[in-house]
Amino acid sequence: MTTLRMRTVHAVLRRVMEHHIAFNKHLGVRVESFDPQAPKLGFDMRPELVGNPARQILHGGVISAVLDVAGGFAIMLSIASDAEITAAKFPKLGTIDLRVDYLRPGRGRHFTATARIVRKGSRIAVTHMELHNDQGELIATGGAAYAVG
Amino acid sequence: MTTLRMRTVHAVLRRVMEHHIAFNKHLGVRVESFDPQAPKLGFDMRPELVGNPARQILHGGVISAVLDVAGGFAIMLSIASDAEITAAKFPKLGTIDLRVDYLRPGRGRHFTATARIVRKGSRIAVTHMELHNDQGELIATGGAAYAVG
Amino acid sequence: MTTLRMRTVHAVLRRVMEHHIAFNKHLGVRVESFDPQAPKLGFDMRPELVGNPARQILHGGVISAVLDVAGGFAIMLSIASDAEITAAKFPKLGTIDLRVDYLRPGRGRHFTATARIVRKGSRIAVTHMELHNDQGELIATGGAAYAVG
């Protein structure tokens, strides 16, 4: 695997995650790490993302959306890192199911989502995800199963 | 329970669901039925809600967000219908956890979310939710547990 | 599809569900309906299945086990009904994930589990399940995703 190839793959992945997916763009999601062991997405608090005006915390739907995206990102990154894949041939990913534990109010100015692949088959992948705020507090955890390919 | 009181409660609930919660407003969520047995929220497809530009289908995060909101709405409506509650004293609701089964691609021009309360305790409520498109196809189902009060 | 073939398939399925799977046998699971639209498994309360000696209610693990089994049974029955399958060629089924909502204490003398297929693909199937007691009370609901084939 050449560094050049990976740089191209990363550029494509960033473009897909940050620009092509319209809803991600609204969420303000940015790729913060391409490390296949610890991929990271981040986003800033913005008035449009608030779920409770009195408490100024993230809408639960923002949290579930970002966790789902983080799981999918981890799988795409892992596939790209493993195989002789070119940017043009990314496998299709479909979320089978998702679940989220809301552990603490989504308070903060910046949030970071990470994902870990716990099952990686040729057809099914499962990830566990976490969302932290900029104080390092664990806001939510998630799990999702994806159909691959 | 007077009709007048319920009309006021509905007006307040509509304002909260459609205007006060900023992220709901972005999703374009509208209350379509206040029937406590079959409450309904609806929203239109819009370019910002797309998760896959090639296929023009809803982002999974839109689906999970709307299902979570539908479950909470059903509980608030039920509490308002049961008790001598006034608009000023709505109980606090916190989503404990949420899960979503993504059954079909989120294709359509208009979508409707419904919720059914399957457990209603003084402290914990559980709802099951469904999202249909305007062809009547079941796009996704969900379940959520909420801490009440 | 001949009635004769289906009778053989049902006999095989019953043997698998009630005898070959050792843990099912311990649970006392019996096939109560082979209707593909509403397959049913039943079992009786027994001292070994109790989770709370003071309250004499089912162990949560009994409930999750039976719901998982009911989902798998519904899929096998559906495949057998659709296709020119013979008893010897049942597809392999693997549970990807399972979730259970415990709605009421598992009190009763007899319990019935049903399952409904909500997604049926060539590789992935999803079912929703319910457990009722002999008073018709809904004790628990579940959802599971299965890898097929």
Added chain:
Amino acid sequence: MTTLRMRTVHAVLRRVMEHHIAFNKHLGVRVESFDPQAPKLGFDMRPELVGNPARQILHGGVISAVLDVAGGFAIMLSIASDAEITAAKFPKLGTIDLRVDYLRPGRGRHFTATARIVRKGSRIAVTHMELHNDQGELIATGGAAYAVG
């Protein structure tokens, strides 16, 4: 907190987990660690626990049962360690919901379940659980929400 008190509490917890709960006894569950940071339950493979006779692997229902039990054990241990609780006054615990990711076939001679508390409120607690076999392979993960008190 005196060592004497904790020793008594541990003895009571062990008796409850291993003897009073009939279904645990059938599963053969044993307390292997009372460390509140890393409580552990273990059990041996036995013919009655098999879900697939051809492959000699654990029944999915055994896995979900043990993970649920492990989560509840972690919460009871944590409450006992924190508070001036006596063996007679354990709080009541009810599982609200449970989900399990089945990651690898349940192959092995001995299995160990651990749980971590990720949310601990006065009324609701959430745990994440893991099941490993005696080769250190991660067989399954779980998450559960409990009503406390």
